[in-house]
Amino acid sequence: MSLLPWLILFLPLAGAVGITLFTQRDRDLSAKISIAAVWLSFFFSGLLCLFTSGTFKDAGLSAEWLTVGDLVVDFGFIIDPLSSLMLFIVTGVGGLIHIYSYGYMHEDRAVSRFFASLSLFTFAMLGVVLANNLLMMFIFWELVGVSSYLLIGFWYEKESAADAAKKAFITNRLGDFGFILGIILVWATLGGLNFSVLKETLAKNPGAMGGLATAAGLLLFCGAMGKSAQFPLHVWLPDAMEGPTPVSALIHAATMVAAGVYMLCRVFFLLDVPGSHAQLGYMVMAVGLAAPGAAMFHLATHAFFKALLFLGAGSVIHALHHEQDIWKMGGLKSKLPTTYRTFLIGTLALCGVPPLSGFYSKDGILAAASPSGSHPNPFLFILVVGVAALTAFYMARLFLVAFLGKAKDHCVDHAHESPGVMIWPLRILGTLSVIAGFMGLEQMLGRFFGDEHAHSLGYIAQLFAPFGHAPLAAFFGLFATVLGFSVAYALYANASTDPLPAKLGFLARAMRDRFYFDEIYTGLIRLTHEAISYVASWIDRWLVAGLVVRGTHGTTELFGRALRLVQTGNLQTYAFLLVLGVALLLFIILK
Numbered sequence: 139m140s141l142l143p144w145l146i147l148f149l150p151l152a153g154a155v156g157i158t159l160f161t162q163r164d165r166d167l168s169a170k171i172s173i174a175a176v177w178l179s180f181f182f183s184g185l186l187c188l189f190t191s192g193t194f195k196d197a198g199l200s201a202e203w204l205t206v207g208d209l210v211v212d213f214g215f216i217i218d219p220l221s222s223l224m225l226f227i228v229t230g231v232g233g234l235i236h237i238y239s240y241g242y243m244h245e246d247r248a249v250s251r252f253f254a255s256l257s258l259f260t261f262a263m264l265g266v267v268l269a270n271n272l273l274m275m276f277i278f279w280e281l282v283g284v285s286s287y288l289l290i291g292f293w294y295e296k297e298s299a300a301d302a303a304k305k306a307f308i309t310n311r312l313g314d315f316g317f318i319l320g321i322i323l324v325w326a327t328l329g330g331l332n333f334s335v336l337k338e339t340l341a342k343n344p345g346a347m348g349g350l351a352t353a354a355g356l357l358l359f360c361g362a363m364g365k366s367a368q369f370p371l372h373v374w375l376p377d378a379m380e381g382p383t384p385v386s387a388l389i390h391a392a393t394m395v396a397a398g399v400y401m402l403c404r405v406f407f408l409l410d411v412p413g414s415h416a417q418l419g420y421m422v423m424a425v426g427l428a429a430p431g432a433a434m435f436h437l438a439t440h441a442f443f444k445a446l447l448f449l450g451a452g453s454v455i456h457a458l459h460h461e462q463d464i465w466k467m468g469g470l471k472s473k474l475p476t477t478y479r480t481f482l483i484g485t486l487a488l489c490g491v492p493p494l495s496g497f498y499s500k501d502g503i504l505a506a507a508s509p510s511g512s513h514p515n516p517f518l519f520i521l522v523v524g525v526a527a528l529t530a531f532y533m534a535r536l537f538l539v540a541f542l543g544k545a546k547d548h549c550v551d552h553a554h555e556s557p558g559v560m561i562w563p564l565r566i567l568g569t570l571s572v573i574a575g576f577m578g579l580e581q582m583l584g585r586f587f588g589d590e591h592a593h594s595l596g597y598i599a600q601l602f603a604p605f606g607h608a609p610l611a612a613f614f615g616l617f618a619t620v621l622g623f624s625v626a627y628a629l630y631a632n633a634s635t636d637p638l639p640a641k642l643g644f645l646a647r648a649m650r651d652r653f654y655f656d657e658i659y660t661g662l663i664r665l666t667h668e669a670i671s672y673v674a675s676w677i678d679r680w681l682v683a684g685l686v687v688r689g690t691h692g693t694t695e696l697f698g699r700a701l702r703l704v705q706t707g708n709l710q711t712y713a714f715l716l717v718l719g720v721a722l723l724l725f726i727i728l729k
Contacts, residue, residue, distance in 0.1 A: 142186040143215040146225065147264050149175045149182075154257035157250055165249040172253035173236045176260055180229035187222045200270060209325065216270040216333060219586040220434065223579070224267040224400055227441045228393055232260050234563035238449050239384040241559035242456060252292060252382070259285035263393045267400065271331040272321045275401065279317070279361065283310045286394055290381040302377035309374040313364020320357030323350060324408065337407050347408075355414030358405060366398030373655050383452030387445045396437050403430040406587070429513075431583040432502030439495035439574045443487035446567035450481035453556040453564065454540065458549050465635060466547035467540040473553040476561050478541050480568040485537050487571040489530040489619050493601055497615070498575035500526065504615050505608035519611075523618045530622025538630045546634060576600035 153175030157168045200214020215221075236256060243249050262285050265278030284307075291303025325331055327347045328339050339346055347354060362368060367375040375395070379386050389395060402409065455462055457474055471478045487496040504526075507519040545551070555561065578600075604612040629637055639646035648654065704715070 139186065139189045142182050142189070143217065143268055146179045146182045146186065146229075147215075147261065147268055149179050150257040150260040150264065154254045154261065157254040157257065162250045165244075168250035168253050169240045169243075172257045173233070173240065175257055176229055176233045176236050179260070179264065180226070180233050183222070183225040183229050186217065186225070190217050190222070204273075208329065209331075211273050211331060212271060213274060214270040214332075215268040217268075219582050220400070220403060221267050223434065223438055223583070224396075225264070227396070227438060228260065228263045228267060231441045231445050231567070232263075232388060232393065234566055235384050235388050235445060235449070238387075238452070238560050238563040239382075241557050242384055242452055243382060246382075248292070252289075255285060255288040255292065256384075256388070259289060259388065259393070261285075263397065266397055270333055272324065272333075272405075273331050275404075276314075276318060276321055276361075279365070279397070279401075280314065282365070282394060282397060283307060283314070286310075286378075286389060289385040289388070290378045292381055292385065296380065298377075299380040302374075302380040305377050306374040309371050310364040313360045313362070313371050316357045316360025317364075320354050320360065323354045323357060327354070333404065340407060351408075352414045355409045358408065359402065362398030362402050364398075365401075366395045368398070370655070373652070373659065376652065383448060383455060387448035387452070390444055390448060396441065399433055399437050403434050403587075406430045429502065429506035431580065431587045432499070432506055434583050435502055435580045436499035438579055439487070439499040439571070442567050442574055443484045443494075443496055443571040446480060446484035446564060446571055447488065449560070449564055449567070450477055450484060453477040453560055454481075456556050456560065457553040461547075461549045464536060464540045466549055467545070468543045469545040469550055470541045470553060473550065474541075474555050476555060477564065480564040481541065482537065483568040483571050485533045489533055489622065490526060490615050491619060492604075492616075493572075493575065495571055495573070495575035498580065498600075498604060501604040501608065501612055501615055502580060504611035505604070508608055508611040508614075510608055510610065519614075523614050526615055526618035527622040530619045531626045532622075534623045534626030535630050538626060539633070543632065 150172075153171050157171055161168045161171060200212035202210065203213040204211040236253075239252070239256065243252055246252065259282065262278050262281035266275055266282060269275035269278060287303045287307040290306050291299050293299045294303070321331065324336070324347075327350050328336055330336055330339070363371045375390075378389055381389075408414075454467070454470065454474065454477060457470075457477070458467070461467075483494065487494040490497045490500040492498075504519065504522055506513060507515045507522060509516070509519075639650075642649075651657075706712075
């Protein structure tokens with residue numbers, strides 16, 4: 139068992155290195171190496187889970203890596219329900235995306251580079267999942283940022299793709315700066331970085347962090363803000379769609395944006411100490427409401443149906459020869475029957491329609507904020523119900539316009555279903571989107587996080603459990619879904635153009651321009667960073683280079699030229715100057 143975590147982690151890295159060094163010119167072999175590496179990691183993850191079943195403890199698989207004074211950092215792994223679930227998500231959903239990419243990217247001339255970057259990204263995410271200490275997690279966290287930069291900017295010849303990659307990288311660095319400060323603060327107050335050691339320290343002394351608890355929690359949360367695209371560091375995510383569609387699925391669904399939620403759930407014992415909880419409650423709702431189990435449950439189901447939706451969108455794009463304007467689509471139900479059915483499943487799951495998985499995972503978050511929840515909060519409850527209605531609206535709009543109704547452009551005439559290598563991942567993800575809500579994930583995570591009510595339920599009991607333990611949350615969630623569907627149907631059932639912009643006016647323009655966040659940030663950067671850089675440039679050019687460097691140089695040169703005038707080469711002149719010098723000295727001395 140001690141060998142398995144090393145294999146799980148380093149197989150994708152070996153694939154990335156092998157492709158980069160040896161198989162760049164063989165596109166098929168490169169793709170197969172990358173796919174084999176991630177599925178072997180999936181297989182070994184299953185074995186690891188099987189071998190540790192029933193124990194779910196930190197396996198203690200570590201080696202001393204770094205020692206600086208009192209700080210000892212291990213390179214080690216933590217094996218528990220949280221990491222086991224994430225291993226299956228990263229390697230399972232990621233593996234399906236790898237297979238899908240083999241079909242989607244097959245004709246691209248840089249397939250080898252794509253799969254090498256994909257394997258590197260998988261390695262980085264597995265490192266985040268398996269890390270047993272904050273420093274090791276941070277190193278892999280940064281590697282996720284580097285590999286996402288490579289994937290988002292994969293088509294770097296396009297200026298928009300290159301800009302999107304830089305924007306994602308720089309925005310994430312802002313959040314990561316706060317993250318590393320939080321790690322330093324945790325080490326300074328608690329004297330260690332290992333998760334199990336920190337947990338034991340706080341169990342013995344819950345007030346060990348004192349008044350710094352809130353500051354540490356907020357700084358750690360900065361890392362999640364960047365990776366999970368939380369406001370106000372959300373601006374990079376829409377631009378990240380410049381990458382290939384499988385990259386969008388990987389970033390949005392299975393890995394990168396989920397990394398922030400996973401990190402918060404992993405360090406929840408730090409956030410749950412007295413003093414920090416109220417501040418974080420308004421940032422990441424489920425974690426802030428002391429429901430990390432619900433957050434991880436939704437992370438798992440979200441990975442299935444969100445990846446399904448992105449890959450389904452890629453199937454449509456592939457069928458329409460890279461057309462992406464939904465107002466040129468329509469009538470795809472008959473042209474792409476499998477994509478249509480799987481996309482419908484993903485849509486209904488995302489919108490929280492029972493008995494699909496999204497209904498159960500969203501209900502856990504709604505229930506936490508409901509009047510009967512663990513931390514009732516009417517404002518957040520109303521907010522999340524409103525977001526659920528909005529989700530149902532925009533997904534119904536997309537589905538109605540793209541798949542139903544009449545074709546709006548000739549690009550639909552020659553549309554055809556995608557090949558099997560792209561369709562089978564859709565079928566598998568569609569199946570998981572249906573059954574994940576009652577596979578026992580919620581109960582397993584509840585027990586891990588110490589929920590005394592998280593007992594096992596039978597199949598039928600699980601189907602109706604939301605209506606039993608939190609009926610208000612369940613019914614309001616369904617009401618929001620029905621409301622969103624109804625409004626979307628009224629507006630888009632037979633629409634050939636979008637009627638909403640004319641109705642919303644300025645608000646529509648603001649939404650199209652992303653509420654001008656890019657312009658606001660550009661202005662702030664111009665007033666701060668650029669202003670400082672201009673002042674520094676002026677000081678460097680005129681004071682340092684001009685006055686000090688060139689001034690010294692000019693003075694020395696001028697003095698040298700004046701001195702050269704004295705060196706005439708005439709003996710009488712030298713004798714005269716010598717006598718003049720002696721006379722001047724005698725005058726000074728005798729005076």
